[in-house]
Amino acid sequence: xxxxxxxxxxxxxxxxxxxxxxxxxxxxxKDMVHGKILxxxxxxxxxxxxxxxxxxxxxxxxxxxxxxxxxxxxxxxDDSPCYSDGTVNFVGEAILMVVGEDMKVLDKILSEIVVxxxxxxxxxxxxxxxVIFYQYGYTKGDPDQAFQEADQILDETFTxxxxxxxxxxxxxMIGFYKDGKSTxxxxxxxxxxxxSAVKMVMGLPDQQVQIIQDEMGGAFxxxxxxxxxxxxxxxxxxxxxxxxxxxxxxxxxxxxxxxKRHPATMHYRAAIKDKKITAIDAYAVYDCxxxxxxxxxxxxRGLIGATGVYxxxxxxxxxxxxxxxxxxxxxxxxxxxxxxxxxxxMFMNHIARAIGKDPxxxxxxxxxxxxxxxxxxxxxxxxxxxxxxxxxxxKESGYPEKYQQYKHQTGRTRKGIGLSLTYHGCGFxxxxxxxxxxxxxxxxxxxxxxxxILTAGTDMGQGLKTAFVKIxxxxxxxxxxxxxxxxxxxxxxxxxxxxxxxxxxxxxxxxLERAAxxxxxxxxxxxxxxxxxxxxxxxxxxPWDTENFQGDPYPDNSWSANVVEVxxxxxxxxxxxxxxxxxxxxxTPVDKMIxxxxxxxxxxxxxxxxxxxxxxxxNKGVIRNNSxxxxxxxxxxxxxxxxxxxxxxxxxxxxxxxxxAGELPAVGGAPAYVAxxxxxxxxxxxxxxxSQEDTLKALEAMKK
Amino acid sequence: xxxxxxxxxxxxxxxxNGKPSDRLxxxxxxxxELTGVKCGCKEGECGACSVLIDGVLANSxxxxxxxxxxxxxxTIEGYxxxxxxxxxxxxxxxxxxxxxxxxxxxxxLASEALLSHNPHPxxxxxxxxxxxNLCRCTGYxxxxxxxxxxxxxxxxxx
Numbered sequence: 001x002x003x004x005x006x007x008x009x010x011x012x013x014x015x016x017x018x019x020x021x022x023x024x025x026x027x028x029x030k031d032m033v034h035g036k037i038l039x040x041x042x043x044x045x046x047x048x049x050x051x052x053x054x055x056x057x058x059x060x061x062x063x064x065x066x067x068x069x070x071x072x073x074x075x076x077x078d079d080s081p082c083y084s085d086g087t088v089n090f091v092g093e094a095i096l097m098v099v100g101e102d103m104k105v106l107d108k109i110l111s112e113i114v115v116x117x118x119x120x121x122x123x124x125x126x127x128x129x130x131v132i133f134y135q136y137g138y139t140k141g142d143p144d145q146a147f148q149e150a151d152q153i154l155d156e157t158f159t160x161x162x163x164x165x166x167x168x169x170x171x172x173m174i175g176f177y178k179d180g181k182s183t184x185x186x187x188x189x190x191x192x193x194x195x196s197a198v199k200m201v202m203g204l205p206d207q208q209v210q211i212i213q214d215e216m217g218g219a220f221x222x223x224x225x226x227x228x229x230x231x232x233x234x235x236x237x238x239x240x241x242x243x244x245x246x247x248x249x250x251x252x253x254x255x256x257x258x259x260k261r262h263p264a265t266m267h268y269r270a271a272i273k274d275k276k277i278t279a280i281d282a283y284a285v286y287d288c289x290x291x292x293x294x295x296x297x298x299x300x301r302g303l304i305g306a307t308g309v310y311x312x313x314x315x316x317x318x319x320x321x322x323x324x325x326x327x328x329x330x331x332x333x334x335x336x337x338x339x340x341x342x343x344x345x346m347f348m349n350h351i352a353r354a355i356g357k358d359p360x361x362x363x364x365x366x367x368x369x370x371x372x373x374x375x376x377x378x379x380x381x382x383x384x385x386x387x388x389x390x391x392x393x394x395k396e397s398g399y400p401e402k403y404q405q406y407k408h409q410t411g412r413t414r415k416g417i418g419l420s421l422t423y424h425g426c427g428f429x430x431x432x433x434x435x436x437x438x439x440x441x442x443x444x445x446x447x448x449x450x451x452x453i454l455t456a457g458t459d460m461g462q463g464l465k466t467a468f469v470k471i472x473x474x475x476x477x478x479x480x481x482x483x484x485x486x487x488x489x490x491x492x493x494x495x496x497x498x499x500x501x502x503x504x505x506x507x508x509x510x511x512l513e514r515a516a517x518x519x520x521x522x523x524x525x526x527x528x529x530x531x532x533x534x535x536x537x538x539x540x541x542x543p544w545d546t547e548n549f550q551g552d553p554y555p556d557n558s559w560s561a562n563v564v565e566v567x568x569x570x571x572x573x574x575x576x577x578x579x580x581x582x583x584x585x586x587x588t589p590v591d592k593m594i595x596x597x598x599x600x601x602x603x604x605x606x607x608x609x610x611x612x613x614x615x616x617x618x619n620k621g622v623i624r625n626n627s628x629x630x631x632x633x634x635x636x637x638x639x640x641x642x643x644x645x646x647x648x649x650x651x652x653x654x655x656x657x658x659x660x661a662g663e664l665p666a667v668g669g670a671p672a673y674v675a676x677x678x679x680x681x682x683x684x685x686x687x688x689x690x691s692q693e694d695t696l697k698a699l700e701a702m703k704k
Numbered sequence: 705x706x707x708x709x710x711x712x713x714x715x716x717x718x719x720x721n722g723k724p725s726d727r728l729x730x731x732x733x734x735x736x737e738l739t740g741v742k743c744g745c746k747e748g749e750c751g752a753c754s755v756l757i758d759g760v761l762a763n764s765x766x767x768x769x770x771x772x773x774x775x776x777x778x779t780i781e782g783y784x785x786x787x788x789x790x791x792x793x794x795x796x797x798x799x800x801x802x803x804x805x806x807x808x809x810x811x812x813l814a815s816e817a818l819l820s821h822n823p824h825p826x827x828x829x830x831x832x833x834x835x836x837n838l839c840r841c842t843g844y845x846x847x848x849x850x851x852x853x854x855x856x857x858x859x860x861x862x
Contacts, residue, residue, distance in 0.1 A: 009797045016805025017793050017812060019740020019780035026739035166840050168744050168752055168806035217742070217806030218840050251745040461804030461841045593800040593846075600843030601803065628749035628838070636831040636844040 004474060004656040005648075007593035011465040011485065016215075024172040024186040024214045025248045032174065035062070035097045035237050035247035036106040038113055039257060040088035043122035043325040043621030047086050047095070051114040059100035059109060062237040069203025073229050074196050080291040080328065082201050082232045088117065089290035090325050091621050092257030097233060099241050122325035122621050126287035127265060131323035133288050134296050136303055138549035140375055141314035143271070146279030150271035154351055158268065158343035159687045160670070162615035163261035163332055163608075164625075166633050167460075169217020171226055171258055172248030175234030180204075182235045185212035188227035189219050190498035191456050191488050197228035198235045212489045219460040220605070220666075221331030224500050225293045226258045255626040259293055259330030260615070262286040262321075264302070264339035268347045271314070275355045277366065279314035282306040284340055288321045289328035295321045298329075300429050300546075302336030304553045307375045308344035309386070309421045310366035315375050317549075325621055331500060333602060333666035337424060338609065342688055345420045345671035350684045359675075360400070360419060367421070378542050378552035385649045386421065389561045389583040396643055397563040397581040406679050415578070417565045418675025422668040425554030426660030427503040430544030434537040440494035441511040443472065443519050445529040451476065451519070452484040453512065455496035457504050459487075462662050463594035464504055470591060471509050471655050475516035476523075494532070502558070502660030505590060509655040511535065538653050556651055558660050559585040562668035564607060566676040573696035575677065579641035580607050584664055588650045588657030599644035599665045606669020608634045610688050711772050713738075714782025724770025729753045731769050732779060740780035740809045744838070751837030754810035755779050761817035761836070780809035788816060791858035795850040803841035811837050815851050823862040824855055 015021040052061060064071050064083040071085055072078035084095045098109045123129050147153065173186035182202045188194050191211040199209045211231070216223065230247060237245040249258075264286050271279040284302060288295040299321040306317045332338075352362035372380045394400055402417045409415070427433055442454040453472055459465045465485050473480045496508045515533040522529060544551040565578040582603045589595035612632045615625045625631040644665070650657025670688040678685050681698055710719045713736060722731045729746070732738045732755070741764060744752035748766035755764045756778040783789050792815055795801075802808050811834060818825060818833030825833060830851045831844070839847065855862070 007800060010800055010802055012805065013797045013802050014793075016802050017796055017808050018784040018789075019738075019809040021805055022739065023742070023806065025743065026733075028737065166838075168750065168804065168838065168840055169742070170744075216804060218804040220840070251747075463800070463803070591800075597800050597803060597842055597846055600845050601841045602843075604843035605840070627747060628745040629747060633838060633840060635835045635838065636848065637835045639843075640828070640831060642843055642845055 004470060005589045005592040007591050008466065008470065008480065010463060011469055012459060021215045023169055023217050024174060027174065029174065029244050032244040032246055033099055033101050033241055034103055034106060035099045035234060035245045036110055037097050037247065038095045038110055040091055040093040040095060042088060042117055042119055043091050043124065044120040045088050045117040047084065047088065047115060048118050049116040053109060053112040055109065056105060059098065059105065060241060061096050062099055062240050063096035066236050066240045067201055068239065069201050072200060073232050074200050075225050075228055075293050076296050077292045080229055080293060082229065082236060090327050092327055094233060097237050097247065099237050099245055124324055124326060124617065124621050126263065126285055126322050126324055129322035129324050133292050133321045133323055134299050135320040136300060136549060137318035138376055139316045140377055143279040143281055143314040143316040146271045146314040150273050150278060152272040154270045154272065154354055156268055156347060156350060156686060158266045158346055160264045160339045160342050161689055162263050163613055164255055164615055164631055165220045165222030165332060166631070167218030167220060167222055170249045170251055170254040171223065171230055173227065173230045173234045174244055174246045175238030176244045177239040181208045181210065182239070183210040183212070184231040184235050185214055186227065187216045187223055188213050189223045189458050189460060189500060191458065191490050192495045193498055194228050194231040195490050197232050201232040202235050210489065210491045213458045213487045215487065216458060216460040220333045221335065221500065222258060223460065224331040224498065226330070251628060252626045255631065256623055257327055259328055261332035262288065262295065262298060262329040262336070262339065266340060266343040268343055270347065270351050272355060277312060277351060280307050280312050281316045284319035286319065286321045286339070287324055287326065287329065289324060289326045291328040293328045293330040295329065297429060298331065298336035301425065302340045304376060304425065304429065304549070305337045306340040306344060308341055309368055309423050311368045311372040312366060317375065326617060327623065333605065333663045334424065335501065335663060337667050338670060341422045341667050342671045346674060346686065349675055349678065353684065363421060376553060377550050381540055382556055383649065384559060385585050385647055386559060386561065388647055389559065389585060392645060392647070393561045393563055393581055393583040397565065397579065399563045402565065403679060412570050413567055414570060414680045415565065415567045416676040416678065416680025417563060418672045418679055420562045420668040420671035420675060422560050423557040424502060424660060424664040424667055425557050426506050427554060428501050429553050430546050433507060433535055437497040437535065439497040439508060439511060439535040440532060441496045441508060441515055442494055442530060442532045443515045445519060447526055447528055449525055450482050450484055454493045455508055456488045456493050457496055457508050458499040460499065462598060463591065464499065466594060467505055467509065467590050468512055471512050472516045475513050476520050502663045505661065506654045506659045507535065509658060513655040555653060556659055558664045560664050560668045562603065562672040564669065564672040564676045566680055568680045568695060570699055573692040573699065575611065575692065575695060577607065577639045580639050580669065582644040582665055582668065584644065584646050585649045586646060586661035586664060587654050587659035588648055589646050590656055590658040592646070595646055595661055596644055598661055599646065600642055602665025603644060603669050604634050604639055604642060606666045607639060607673050610670030610673030611690065614689055614691055709769050709773050711774060712776045714778060720769060722769045724768060726769045727765055728767040728769055728772060729764040732764060738779045738781050742806055742809060744806065751810045751814065752807050754813045754837060756813055756817060759820060761814055780812060783813060783816060788858060788861050791861060792854045795854035795857060798853060799846040799850045801842060801846035801850045807837055807839045811839065811847055815854065818851070819855060819862040827852065
C-alpha cells in the first residue's frame, strides 16, 4: 500500500516541458478559419439593430439565426443562450461571431459593426436584485428557543469578492462539421458536459456529436461550465462555414466574459449563553450574475458548509442565489465553500474575542469529531484527524506562541498570525453520483498485454493521468509503461462523469481499481479483453434529502488546517506575507509529490483570494480589472515560505485509501490571511480580499 | 537587400516574411510554428511567451520583430536540445514541478537565464529570477526546488 504514494515522473512531463504538447491554440488544421466574438458593451438592454459592414469574400457572420437546435446551452439549467436572443444581460455577452481566415481582418470587421441598443437600467448590486434563481434552507435543533434564551446575541455581516481563475491558457475551442456530425475539441474539464450542450444547440442525437479534450493549461473550475458555451458557439459556426472554426479568447475577453467565483454577502448571528454558543443563524446571498450556469450547486455546497468544521446543537441556515446583470459566475476550486467558510471562521474569531476567549480555544471547543451529528443531521462517520493536523501545523508555524506575542503591538511594522480550519466535502453533493452522473469506466486490454484506461477524466495539470495509471498498474501488478491513457474522446470513452468536485480520484479512481481487479481475475495473456465498471453508492451514508437539506451530503470530507503570518507597514499599508502553512487530510495521498503540489498551488491561490486578487465592476457593470496588469495574482516572491504537509488517514472506501484533494487547499487561505491581518491590526475584519487600501483605511479609522 | 528581417533562430539563420512591427510571439508561433512559445496575456505580464534574445530573457509578446534583426533567439524548441535542458527537465520531474505545463517552457527559459548569470543562486534569488513568469498551478515551490537541484546537479554546466 505504501508504494502508491511514492512519487513517479509525471505521465505528461516530457511533452509539456519540451514544448511539444499541443494545446488547442497550437493545433494547425487544414482549411481551418478563425472566429472572433462580438460582445455586448452594455449590461442590460435590447438590441434594436446590428449594422454589419460589407464583408470581404470568405468572411461570414454567425448568430442566433444559424442555430439548428435550441438557443439554450445546457449546463444545470438551460437559460444560458449560445448567441444573444436579441437581449443582452451582461457586459461581454456573446452577440455574434465573425468567421474568416485572417485575424486582423476579423478585428477590423468587429470594429466596424455597430450595435444599436435600447438600454435598460442594470441590476449590479446583488442586495438589490429581486430575481431569485435558487433558494434553500435547513434547520437543526431549535435555534429560535436558543436565541430567546440567549444572554448575548452577536450579529455580523461578511462579504467576499470575485476571484478569477487565471488559468494560464485562456479558453479555446475548435468546431468541425462533416456529414451531419459535429465535432468539438479544445480546452475543457468535462467532455460529456460539452457533449450534451452541443447536442441540444445543434439538434443532433448522441452519436452525431463528438467531443475531444486537448491538453489543458489549467482550469481550477473555470473550464467546467464555460466550454459548453464556447463549444456550442464553434459548433454552430463550423456548420455554417463548412470549415473547421477555431475560437481562442483574448485574455481580456476571457476575464470579462467567463465565470468567476461568486461574490457573496453573508449575515451571521450567534446566540451566546453562559459564554457558550447555543445557536448559529446564517443567511447567505450569492451573486449568480446574469445566467444560472452552475450556481444551483455552488450555492448548495456553500450553505452546507455554512457552520464550518464545528458542531452546534442549534442551527438555521438559509440562502439564495440572485440574478444581476454581471458575468455569470460558476465553478471555482472550493465551489461555494470559500465564501461561507470565510464567514464562519472570521465569526468564530470575533465571538471568541467578544466573550473573552482565545479564538483557537473556542474553535477547539466546537470542533467536530467522529460520531457527531452534522449541520444537516447527517453523521461524521470517520475519524476527523484535526488533533494530529493541528499539532503538526503549530509545530511548523509557531502559531500559539506568535499569536500571544503579536498582541498589543504599537510600532510602525506589526506582525500578525491567523488560523483557519476548514473541510471540503468529497464528490458531488448528495445522491448526484448515483442519480445524475452514474459513472462508467472501461479497461481495454490489447493483444500485446498493454491496458488502455477509458474514462472521461481530464488532466488539467492536477496529475489525473499519473494517478489513474498508478492505480491501474498497481492493482493489476504490471509496470506502469504497460498502461495507456489518452485525452478523452467521447467516441471512445464512456461517461465517467465530469472532472470536478474533487471526485476523480475518489470516485473514478475507485471504479478503475475495481475494473482492474476484475481484469486481473480474467486476465489471459495475448488476448483482447475488456471490462466495464459502474458506480455503486456507498451503503453507509444517510440518504441525502435535497428538498430539506437533511442527511449526508458527502460520503466523507477532506480536512485542512491553515496558518498565515504577515508583517504590515503601518505607514504604507503594505502587508508582506511572512509565511503560509497548511496541513491536510486527503486520505492516503496517491503520489505524495503530486498531492503536495496541489496543496501548495491551492493554498497560494487562496492567499491571493484573501489579499491581492481584487476585482470590481464600475457603475455600468464593466469589470475594471480585466487584464493581468490590473488583476494581480501571486508571483514566486509573494509567499517566500509556503509549507504544506499531509497526514495519512486512509479513507476505507477510496482507491488505496485516497479521497478528494484538489479543492481542499483553496478554502482556508483567505480566512487565515484576514485573521492574520486582524492579529496585526488588533481589530475585527469582515471581508475578503483585504487589500493594502483596506489596511490604510482601517489604520485611519483607528486613529479617530 | 530584401528588406526582410533576418535573425538566428535556435542556432539557424532565418528570414521572416513579417513586418518590423509584428509581435515576435506571433511570428514564432505562426510563421515558424514554434508553438512551445505560449501566449498567456499579450501584454508582457505572464511570461508564458518567454524566449532568450542574445541570452537575455524577454517576453516575446512585447518585442517587435524589427528589433531583433541579427539577434540570437532561443525558444524552448531549440533549448530542449541542450545538456542544460536535460538537467533542468530531470530536476523539474523530480519535484513534479510540471502541472498544466502552460507556463513551463517560459519558466525553463527563465531558469536558464538565471543560472547562466548566477550558477548558484540562493532561494531568494531564484524566486526573484522567476518572478516575471506566472504559474497558477504549483505555488512555485516545486519549481524553485527544481532550479536549486539543477544548479547542484549541473555543477559546471552553467
